[in-house]
Amino acid sequence: MYDEIKIASEQDILDIVAICFENRISSIIIDGRCLSEEFYDLKTKMLGIALQKFINYNIRVAFIIDKDKAVSDRFKELVLEINKGVNFRVCSNVEDAETWLLK
Helix, strand or coil, rough: CCCCEEECCCCHHHHHHHHHHCCCCCEEEEEHHEHHHHCHHHHHHHHHHHHHHHCCCCCCEEEEEECCCCCCCCHHHHHHHHCCCEEEEEECCCCHHHHHHHC
């Protein structure tokens, strides 16, 4: 299933934002397996674009990302910074994501 569905473009992010906005959803969990490889490569700026869109529309996002996926040091540094804020959190499981979103 995760091989078939990938968030791979800015338009995919805008579609998620639109669904949230239309349904008055203010927080979501995104499984990292649904993210294309470009999101993990910071040079593509896809993750930054996504984060900015979610901030602009005041949507809190918990990403569930396997620690093995965060292979680059720069990505790990970004995760540490993201987790300091109130808009985003990178978690390793659904339970942690739900707990953070429900705070």
